[in-house]
Amino acid sequence: MRLVVRIALCMLVASPLLAQRNSAYELLIREHVYPNGLRLLVVERPGDSRVAAKIFTDMGAFNEAPGELGAAHFLEHLMFKGTHTLGTTNWEAEARLHAVMASTEAALIEELNRARNSLRQRGVFHDYSHAASTSRVDSLRAAIAALDSAIAQYRDYGAMMRWYQAYGGTGLTASTEQEYMKFDINLPRSRVALFLRIEADRMRNSVFREFDVERMILVEQRYGDLNRATTPYYEQMNAAVGAIHPVFWPEGYPTDFLRYTRNSQRELYETYFVPNNTTIVLVGGVRFDAMVGLVEQYFGWMERAPEPTRMRAVEPVPRAERRVVFRSADLDPRVEARFLIPGVGHPDRPLFDVLLGVVRRTVEDELATKGIAATVDANTRVVHTTRFGVPSSLNFEIVLDNEENISGAESVLLGVLDQLGRTPVEQDRLATVKKHLRTDWHRLALDAGRLAFEIGHFQTMDSWRTLQPYLEARDAATSEDLTRLAREYFVSENRTVGIVRSPGQAERETTSGRSR
Amino acid sequence: MRRQRVSGDPSIWLVTIALLVMEAGTAAQLLAQELPHPREMGFTEVQIQIPDTARFEFRLENGLTGFAVQDGRMPLVQISAFIRVGTGDANKRGVAEVLAMLLRRGPCWMGPNRFREAMDRMAGKLTIVMTRNMTEITLNVPTEDAAQGIRIFSGIIRAPCIEQDGLEEFRRRGVSAPTPPVDAVVENGSLELAVDLFNRRLFEGHRYSEVITSEDAAAITIEDVEDFHRDFFSPGNMVLAVSGALDAGALLSEVDQRFADWETRRLPRLQTESDVRTPPRATYRYRSDKLQTWIVIGHELPRVSPDDLPALQVMNYILGGGHFDTRLFREARDKRGLTNDASGFLEFNLRGPGTYTFRTYGRHEVAQQLIDLTFAEIERIRSELVSEEELLVAKGALTDGEFAMKFANGHAVARTFAQELARYGTFRHLFGYVRRVRSVSREDVRRAARRYLHPERMAVVIVGR
Numbered sequence: 001m002r003l004v005v006r007i008a009l010c011m012l013v014a015s016p017l018l019a020q021r022n023s024a025y026e027l028l029i030r031e032h033v034y035p036n037g038l039r040l041l042v043v044e045r046p047g048d049s050r051v052a053a054k055i056f057t058d059m060g061a062f063n064e065a066p067g068e069l070g071a072a073h074f075l076e077h078l079m080f081k082g083t084h085t086l087g088t089t090n091w092e093a094e095a096r097l098h099a100v101m102a103s104t105e106a107a108l109i110e111e112l113n114r115a116r117n118s119l120r121q122r123g124v125f126h127d128y129s130h131a132a133s134t135s136r137v138d139s140l141r142a143a144i145a146a147l148d149s150a151i152a153q154y155r156d157y158g159a160m161m162r163w164y165q166a167y168g169g170t171g172l173t174a175s176t177e178q179e180y181m182k183f184d185i186n187l188p189r190s191r192v193a194l195f196l197r198i199e200a201d202r203m204r205n206s207v208f209r210e211f212d213v214e215r216m217i218l219v220e221q222r223y224g225d226l227n228r229a230t231t232p233y234y235e236q237m238n239a240a241v242g243a244i245h246p247v248f249w250p251e252g253y254p255t256d257f258l259r260y261t262r263n264s265q266r267e268l269y270e271t272y273f274v275p276n277n278t279t280i281v282l283v284g285g286v287r288f289d290a291m292v293g294l295v296e297q298y299f300g301w302m303e304r305a306p307e308p309t310r311m312r313a314v315e316p317v318p319r320a321e322r323r324v325v326f327r328s329a330d331l332d333p334r335v336e337a338r339f340l341i342p343g344v345g346h347p348d349r350p351l352f353d354v355l356l357g358v359v360r361r362t363v364e365d366e367l368a369t370k371g372i373a374a375t376v377d378a379n380t381r382v383v384h385t386t387r388f389g390v391p392s393s394l395n396f397e398i399v400l401d402n403e404e405n406i407s408g409a410e411s412v413l414l415g416v417l418d419q420l421g422r423t424p425v426e427q428d429r430l431a432t433v434k435k436h437l438r439t440d441w442h443r444l445a446l447d448a449g450r451l452a453f454e455i456g457h458f459q460t461m462d463s464w465r466t467l468q469p470y471l472e473a474r475d476a477a478t479s480e481d482l483t484r485l486a487r488e489y490f491v492s493e494n495r496t497v498g499i500v501r502s503p504g505q506a507e508r509e510t511t512s513g514r515s516r
Numbered sequence: 517m518r519r520q521r522v523s524g525d526p527s528i529w530l531v532t533i534a535l536l537v538m539e540a541g542t543a544a545q546l547l548a549q550e551l552p553h554p555r556e557m558g559f560t561e562v563q564i565q566i567p568d569t570a571r572f573e574f575r576l577e578n579g580l581t582g583f584a585v586q587d588g589r590m591p592l593v594q595i596s597a598f599i600r601v602g603t604g605d606a607n608k609r610g611v612a613e614v615l616a617m618l619l620r621r622g623p624c625w626m627g628p629n630r631f632r633e634a635m636d637r638m639a640g641k642l643t644i645v646m647t648r649n650m651t652e653i654t655l656n657v658p659t660e661d662a663a664q665g666i667r668i669f670s671g672i673i674r675a676p677c678i679e680q681d682g683l684e685e686f687r688r689r690g691v692s693a694p695t696p697p698v699d700a701v702v703e704n705g706s707l708e709l710a711v712d713l714f715n716r717r718l719f720e721g722h723r724y725s726e727v728i729t730s731e732d733a734a735a736i737t738i739e740d741v742e743d744f745h746r747d748f749f750s751p752g753n754m755v756l757a758v759s760g761a762l763d764a765g766a767l768l769s770e771v772d773q774r775f776a777d778w779e780t781r782r783l784p785r786l787q788t789e790s791d792v793r794t795p796p797r798a799t800y801r802y803r804s805d806k807l808q809t810w811i812v813i814g815h816e817l818p819r820v821s822p823d824d825l826p827a828l829q830v831m832n833y834i835l836g837g838g839h840f841d842t843r844l845f846r847e848a849r850d851k852r853g854l855t856n857d858a859s860g861f862l863e864f865n866l867r868g869p870g871t872y873t874f875r876t877y878g879r880h881e882v883a884q885q886l887i888d889l890t891f892a893e894i895e896r897i898r899s900e901l902v903s904e905e906e907l908l909v910a911k912g913a914l915t916d917g918e919f920a921m922k923f924a925n926g927h928a929v930a931r932t933f934a935q936e937l938a939r940y941g942t943f944r945h946l947f948g949y950v951r952r953v954r955s956v957s958r959e960d961v962r963r964a965a966r967r968y969l970h971p972e973r974m975a976v977v978i979v980g981r
Contacts, residue, residue, distance in 0.1 A: 210850065212853075220856040220877075446589055
């Protein structure tokens with residue numbers, strides 16, 4: 001060292017340098033499937049002092065019924081309310097109250113069914129408010145509120161979280177999307193048993209407390225979404241892209257939230273939270289062999305349950321271009337094109353990740369050439385998630401500085417997509433896009449929690465075994481592959497165009513650029 | 517549909533329930549397996565191993581210090597600079613912000629277009645965060661581009677492109693919107709807006725005000741920005757963190773090549789700013805047509821000595837420290853369903869006042885309840901001792917959880933050491949942190965609450981209805 005005057009050469013972290021690796025994606029995932037169907041996936045990271053732990057359940061918004069959208073998400077909230085063993089100061093006394101609650105709610109459901117003709121929605125627009133009640137409904141709801149107050153005297157709030165925190169848990173969260181529900185924690189490696197103890201308890205012994213209070217949290221979360229001016233627009237777009245598939249359904253409205261019952265939530269819980277519908281993922285300083293035994297200790301006693309119903313919806317072949325014109329004073333003007341694409345597990349799906357980057361850059365260049373000031377987003381997001389094991393959508397969105405440029409931007413976008421089906425992509429551009437994908441993956445995989453998520457997510461979408469080939473397929477994508485995708489998928493019948501204008505601006509129709 | 521109101525007299529139902537419960541008998545389910553309580557799982561204390569700083573430290577002859585840590589998990593290299601300067605250190609308002617913007621245009625010898633292209637080709641990720649007293653610049657690149665990345669990184673720091681067109685761009689885009697008068701209708705109501713309005717009120721007329729008017733922007737010259745850069749961006753006024761999938765010798769060699777010939781300069785005199793004091797409790801209302809109302813309650817946070825910090829952090833953890841089991845969260849969310857979040861935020865500055873705020877939001881009709889609950893919990897933690905269990909949980913979370921994460925991998929180790937040295941010039945606080953947190957008592961927590969929470973002069977900013 002020329003000018004370095006003090007160096008203590010640092011060895012560090014007991015992990016091999018990449019030079020020794022054979023693949024850009026070294027995923028040493030080890031699997032154990034227990035007799036009851038529970039799946040354990042482990043990535044050992046020797047030397048790590050901590051472990052990222054996640055438990056995935058193969059259920060989500062796909063398993064909801066119209067009229068009760070958001071029910072899976074609500075179940076996740078209820079599963080933070082404690083169990084028989086954590087969250088109560090006297091389970092025996094509390095359980096008696098829950099038994100009464102069950103019969104009171106049954107009476108309420110019966111009354112709602114009896115009075116259905118006075119309660120059902122009939123009007124639209126000006127008389128959309130269709131809420132109504134009966135005196136017996138009011139009375140039964142008062143009884144339920146009183147029962148909740150009585151149960152509250154035995155409550156030990158926050159117990160599911162508290163012990164994770166006390167023992168060094170970080171990143172405690174949970175999420176529910178269309179295809180999965182998961183609970184996460186990051187713990188010191190010597191305390192991984194705490195994760196297994198709490199999650200086994202949550203999976204078998206959850207008690208649905210503060211049910212009506214928690215409905216209002218869903219309202220708050222949904223209001224948070226609806227405060228964003230883009231939410232109603234994106235929901236209209238999703239509704240236009242997919243004809244029937246629940247992947248495109250919104251997260252529910254307050255009208256849905258008020259319909260959930262303890263009974264219907266319990267049914268979801270008991271059907272799907274079974275070992276043969278569950279995957280545990282551990283990434284960090286643990287040994288696979290030791291984890292097989294430890295997981296057995298906490299989950300091995302559970303019996304295999306009847307197989308839950310899997311996703312059955314099949315999105316029909318689209319037959320016509322759809323156009324959505326959304327008028328808003330709160331949104332910047334924009335033009336967007338969406339196309340149905342296949343899900344993870346289909347050989348074309350990884351190629352679309354490459355295509356996104358190529359199209360975004362090309363559209364940006366073309367808009368700049370034409371002097372149109374805009375930002376371009378290319379993504380595969382539906383609601384909050386960007387990958388699915390079922391068909392979803394590829395979205396190209398151009399947000400404009402000036403509404404006058406809507407037609408011009410649409411021409412540019414559709415022109416680029418059309419051209420892509422006829423002209424090979426430049427090799428340099430292709431290489432750059434692939435490098436971005438590879439590097440982004442490495443940044444992600446550095447973080448044990450994010451890696452654990454991807455492994456579990458792929459398992460719910462298809463199989464964890466698909467993950468590494470998926471990454472490698474992106475690296476192997478050729479210009480010809482992208483040309484083929486453009487020809488096959490960017491056809492007018494598969495296209496949904498979205499336009500956002502201000503309320504007063506007359507729409508100027510354009511046909512230019514719609515070549516397919 | 518609006519939520520149905522529950523009618524009926526709950527007391528009648530309590531009698532009925534009592535009778536029904538007697539009939540129901542014991543419905544307790546037997547567990548299929550006996551699960552031990554977490555307290556009884558026999559967990560022993562985690563020994564948090566802080567690596568020896570000397571193993572990773574380097575120092576160039578020009579005074580530049582840093583930490584190089586090898587981490588071969590992924591083929592990435594990351595370099596960060598922690599520079600002891602921020603928006604609160606400029607003599608002219610807006611000068612620091614102009615420099616922060618210009619740093620994003622890359623080194624002057626490249627020019628913005630070539631810089632953008634090079635970053636795209638490398639798939640590099642550049643982040644620049646300038647707070648009131650510290651600037652952190654980080655570049656993350658694939659290992660194969662480490663040499664080029666470190667060269668560009670040194671260029672950003674040593675020779676940013678301080679040119680007129682950049683200053684003009686700042687004048688177009690960097691000027692703050694005027695502060696709306698109280699009771700005004702504001703667009704795009706949000707929690708971020710409420711926090712911004714709170715800070716504007718608190719730091720009005722103070723050096724830490726981040727409101728930059730068009731007059732401020734017009735008064736900034738290229739020379740101002742150059743002087744600011746020259747005064748504060750110098751080898752002795754920053755600490756580097758270099759980490760990644762290269763052996764330590766290679767990492768250091770790159771750093772040496774790009775920084776060793778940088779001239780030593782006199783260290784800048786870092787000013788300490790006066791505290792601000794919030795006047796007696798005042799409420800500032802702004803109207804917004806969104807579905808929720810956002811609330812920020814708080815006041816200034818004086819400089820906190822590292823010795824005082826553990827008790828303050830434990831207190832805030834229990835009261836509102838950004839997790840699902842705080843007192844505020846439990847009262848406002850779990851028990852009453854008023855909000856999705858109610859949390860406390862300690863925001864420190866190294867050489868001047870910061871803020872201590874409580875932030876929440878909810879449907880309009882519950883806003884007053886949220887405010888009342890926040891003040892009630894603040895009063896409670898000032899007047900009553902916290903429980904032993906609360907103390908145990910907070911200490912475990914802060915030490916075995918948050919603190920331990922600072923050493924979770926090689927990149928984190930390098931960053932933690934560099935940041936600590938840039939902040940305090942010593943590792944004394946870092947190495948003593950766990951011991952000091954573990955020794956915090958219930959009385960210490962109450963003392964911290966009384967010292968740092970003053971509800972009688974908290975400002976309340978409300979954005980909503």
